[in-house]
Amino acid sequence: MKAINNLTVFTVAFLMLLTAQMNAQKSVTLLTPKEQQTVVDSIGSKLNANYVFPDIATKMVSSIESKLGNGVYKSILDPQEFATTLTADLRAISNDKHLRVSFAPDRIAEQQQTVTAEDSLAFLNRYVSSMKRNNFGFKEVKIMAGNIGYLDLRSFSNVEYAGETAVSAMNFLSNTDAIIIDLRNNGGGSPAMIQLITSYLFGSEPVHLNNFYWRPSDSNSQTWTLPHVSGTRSPDTPVYVLTSGGTFSAAEEFSYNLKNLERATLVGETTGGGAHPGGSVVATDRFMVWVPTGRAINPITNTNWEGTGVSPHIKVPAKDALDIAYMKALELLMENNTDENLQAFYEWPLAELSIKTNPVTLDTKALKSFAGNYGPRMVTLENGTLFYQRGSGTKYELFPYSDHEFMLKGLDSFRIRFLTEGNKITALQGLYDNGGTDKNARGKE
Structure with a gap:
C-alpha cells in the first residue's frame, strides 16, 4: 500500500513539473x-x-x-x-466597431506555413470542419405549437460550404404558418448567405437588397434576391426577426433589409451598429488588423446602421423576444383566420404563453369550489393544489390560465374548463389540442 502511495505522489509531482514546463514553453515573448x-x-x-x-x-x-x-x-x-x-x-x-487589432501569432504562422497545394487543402479542411462542428451556424430549426417555424441562426456562414444546410433549413420551414428567425446571438458573416436565406422569403422576381461601396477598388456592387432557389419559397409567410445588442454586422444587414422592405417584424433590442464590411489582414508575424474596406448603402434609406444599430419594431429585453414574437405571430394568425378549428389551433399555445407574462393565481376558496366528481373524472384539492384524475389513471397537477380554465402539468395535449350556470359549477369540459371537446356533468356518472 505504501508503494502505491509513493508511486502516486511521484506521478502527481511529475505531471505538475511537466505542466509547468509546457506553460513555460507557451510563455509569450514581451514586446520591444x-x-x-x-x-x-x-x-x-x-x-x-x-x-x-x-x-x-x-x-x-x-x-x-x-x-x-x-x-x-x-x-x-x-x-x-x-x-x-x-x-x-x-x-x-x-x-467603428468592426475595426480591431488582434494578437494572433498561431493563426498567422498557420497561414504563412500554407505554401503547397496540400497545405492549402489541409488548411481549408480544418476551416470547413470547424464550421461543420457548429452546423454552419444553424443551431436549431424546429416547428413550435401552432405551426410556427423557428430558426436559431448563430452566423451567416460561407454559402459555398453552408449552402446545403441553409437550403434544408428553409425548406423545413416552408410549410409553417409563421417564421421566427433568431439572430440574438449572431455576430455576422457572409452577405451571400444573407442573399440566399432572404431569397426564400420573397417570390421569384428579384428584390433589391443592398448596395456596397468598396474603397480599395473605388467600386460599387449590388445584392438582389436570387431568381431561383432549391425547394419552396415562403413569400407570404409572416416573418419575425429577434435581435439583441449582440446582433452585429451581417445579422444587422439581414434585419435592416427586411425591416425597410417591410417583410419582417423585428422584436428585441437595438443591434450593435456595424455596417462596414472588410476582413482581417496580417500586419506583422504576431499581429493582425481587421480593416473595414466598404460600407453598406441601403437602396431605400440611402444610408445604413453604422453606429446607430437597427431598432426593432417591438422593443423588449432580448431574453423576452422569443415569447413576444411567438405571441404576436399567433395573435396575427388568429386575427386573419375565421375558421373555428384554426382559431382553437392557434389559441392553444397562445394560452400557455399568456401565463408567462400574466400568471393567474386563485385563492383557496376558489380552488375548493372546483373540487368534486365529474362522471369518471375527479378533481381534488390537496394542500392548496388542485389535481385531476380520470378513473384510475395518472393524477395530474392543475394550474390555472384563467379563472375557470386549467392546464395539466406534464400533459400538453389536454386541458379542462369548468362550466357554470349562474354562480354554480355544473360541469367539466375536456379540451383537446386538435380542437375537440367533451363534457361531464358534476356529481353524475
Whole structure:
C-alpha cells in the first residue's frame, strides 16, 4: 500500500513539473520598442491604403503614431494588452466597431506555413470542419405549437460550404404558418448567405437588397434576391426577426433589409451598429488588423446602421423576444383566420404563453369550489393544489390560465374548463389540442 502511495505522489509531482514546463514553453515573448514601432507602422499602412474613409484613416494613424512617439505605449509590454489598447485608440477616432487589432501569432504562422497545394487543402479542411462542428451556424430549426417555424441562426456562414444546410433549413420551414428567425446571438458573416436565406422569403422576381461601396477598388456592387432557389419559397409567410445588442454586422444587414422592405417584424433590442464590411489582414508575424474596406448603402434609406444599430419594431429585453414574437405571430394568425378549428389551433399555445407574462393565481376558496366528481373524472384539492384524475389513471397537477380554465402539468395535449350556470359549477369540459371537446356533468356518472 505504501508503494502505491509513493508511486502516486511521484506521478502527481511529475505531471505538475511537466505542466509547468509546457506553460513555460507557451510563455509569450514581451514586446520591444522596435516591434511596437513595426506594428504601428504596418497597421498605419494598411489603414491608409484600405480603410473605407480615407480622412478618418489619416486621423487614426496620426493618433497612434503620436502616442507611440510620446511614449504612451512604452510601458505596455504584453502583446495582448497592446492589441487591446490599439483597438481602443483606433475606435476612439473612428467609432467603428468592426475595426480591431488582434494578437494572433498561431493563426498567422498557420497561414504563412500554407505554401503547397496540400497545405492549402489541409488548411481549408480544418476551416470547413470547424464550421461543420457548429452546423454552419444553424443551431436549431424546429416547428413550435401552432405551426410556427423557428430558426436559431448563430452566423451567416460561407454559402459555398453552408449552402446545403441553409437550403434544408428553409425548406423545413416552408410549410409553417409563421417564421421566427433568431439572430440574438449572431455576430455576422457572409452577405451571400444573407442573399440566399432572404431569397426564400420573397417570390421569384428579384428584390433589391443592398448596395456596397468598396474603397480599395473605388467600386460599387449590388445584392438582389436570387431568381431561383432549391425547394419552396415562403413569400407570404409572416416573418419575425429577434435581435439583441449582440446582433452585429451581417445579422444587422439581414434585419435592416427586411425591416425597410417591410417583410419582417423585428422584436428585441437595438443591434450593435456595424455596417462596414472588410476582413482581417496580417500586419506583422504576431499581429493582425481587421480593416473595414466598404460600407453598406441601403437602396431605400440611402444610408445604413453604422453606429446607430437597427431598432426593432417591438422593443423588449432580448431574453423576452422569443415569447413576444411567438405571441404576436399567433395573435396575427388568429386575427386573419375565421375558421373555428384554426382559431382553437392557434389559441392553444397562445394560452400557455399568456401565463408567462400574466400568471393567474386563485385563492383557496376558489380552488375548493372546483373540487368534486365529474362522471369518471375527479378533481381534488390537496394542500392548496388542485389535481385531476380520470378513473384510475395518472393524477395530474392543475394550474390555472384563467379563472375557470386549467392546464395539466406534464400533459400538453389536454386541458379542462369548468362550466357554470349562474354562480354554480355544473360541469367539466375536456379540451383537446386538435380542437375537440367533451363534457361531464358534476356529481353524475
